[in-house]
Amino acid sequence: MEKFYFCFIYIFYEKLLPMKTDYSQDFIDLLNSKYDSKFDYIGQGNPNSKILIVGREHGFYDKQLCDLEIWQNREQWKQITQGIPFSEEGYSPLTCFLERGQEFRLDMTSKLGGVSPTWYIYQMMVNALCPHVMPVGNKAPLLDFFNYCFITEFSTASRPNNNNPAEEEIEDTRKSIEKRTSLLSSDFYRSFPIVILACGKYFDWYNINIERIFDVKWEAPTEQVLLNNGKKIWLNLHYSEDRKRIVIHTWQASGILRQGLKNIQPFFDYLSRFKLKKMP
Numbered sequence: 422m423e424k425f426y427f428c429f430i431y432i433f434y435e436k437l438l439p440m441k442t443d444y445s446q447d448f449i450d451l452l453n454s455k456y457d458s459k460f461d462y463i464g465q466g467n468p469n470s471k472i473l474i475v476g477r478e479h480g481f482y483d484k485q486l487c488d489l490e491i492w493q494n495r496e497q498w499k500q501i502t503q504g505i506p507f508s509e510e511g512y513s514p515l516t517c518f519l520e521r522g523q524e525f526r527l528d529m530t531s532k533l534g535g536v537s538p539t540w541y542i543y544q545m546m547v548n549a550l551c552p553h554v555m556p557v558g559n560k561a562p563l564l565d566f567f568n569y570c571f572i573t574e575f576s577t578a579s580r581p582n583n584n585n586p587a588e589e590e591i592e593d594t595r596k597s598i599e600k601r602t603s604l605l606s607s608d609f610y611r612s613f614p615i616v617i618l619a620c621g622k623y624f625d626w627y628n629i630n631i632e633r634i635f636d637v638k639w640e641a642p643t644e645q646v647l648l649n650n651g652k653k654i655w656l657n658l659h660y661s662e663d664r665k666r667i668v669i670h671t672w673q674a675s676g677i678l679r680q681g682l683k684n685i686q687p688f689f690d691y692l693s694r695f696k697l698k699k700m701p
Contacts (some may be wrong), residue, residue, distance in 0.1 A: 611666070650684040
C-alpha cells in the first residue's frame with residue numbers, strides 16, 4: 422500500500438512539472454550560458470508559453486526570499502529541465518507560491534489568501550490575451566496566470582518601491598540593468614509572440630533601449646486608452662520585422678490598478694485585440 426501511495430504521489434507531482442524534453446533549445450541554451458551570477462535571474466512561470474511579462478524589479482528586500490526566488494533561480498530551472506522536481510517552502514519557479522491556492526481578489530498584504538496589486542493585474546493581462554476558465558476557489562477563482570505566461574524583471578536590485586530611492590539604490594539598479602541587457606537580448610526572450618513591458622517610465626530613467634534588446638521597431642503613434650474615469654493609459658507598440666512578435670510597453674501594474682478596478686476595463690479590452698489564437 423505504501424509503495425502504491427508513493428507511486429501515485431510521484432506520478433501526480435511529475436505531471437505538474439514538464440520533463441526536460443518539453444523545453445525549447447533557446448531556454449536550455451540560456452540556462453547553460455555564462456552570466457554574472459548576481460544578475461542572472463531567469464524568471465518564473467511557463468517557459469513554453471507565448472506571453473512574456475517584464476517588470477521593473479522584485480518588490481521586496483528579504484534576504485531569504487531573494488536567495489530563494491532570485492539567486493537560486495537559474496539552478497532551480499536547471500534541476501527542473503533535467504526532470505527533477507523542485508519545491509522549497511511551497512515555492513517553485515514554475516508556479517511561484519501559487520501552490521498555496523491564492524484567490525483572484527485583492528489582498529494588499531498577500532497574507533489573507535488574496536493577491537497583491539501586481540499579480541492581480543498580471544492575471545487580468547493574461548486573461549485578456551489568453552482567455553480561459555480559471556480554477557474555482559472558495560471565495561473567488563484561483564490565480565493561474567503562471568501557467569500561461571513567463572515573468573522576469575529588468576533589474577535584480579529588489580526594493581519595495583521606487584519612491585525617492587537613495588543614490589546608492591539608483592546606482593545598484595542601473596548596474597543590474599546594464600549587466601542584464603545581454604541576457605534579456607537572448608533568443609529565448611525574443612521568442613515570445615507577445616511581450617508586455619509593465620515598467621512605465623523606467624526606460625527613461627535608466628536609458629533602456631527596447632528596440633535593441635528585443636530586436637523590434639516602435640510603431641508610432643503612442644496609443645492612448647481612455648479609462649472610465651476620463652484618464653488615459655499609454656501604450657507603445659513595437660513589432661519585429663516579420664510582425665510575428667509584438668512588444669507592448671505600458672504602465673507599471675500597480676499604477677494601472679491605482680486608477681480603480683471599475684475604471685480600468687477599457688485597458689484590458691484594448692489588450693484583447695492581441696489575444697492568442699492558440700492556447701500556450
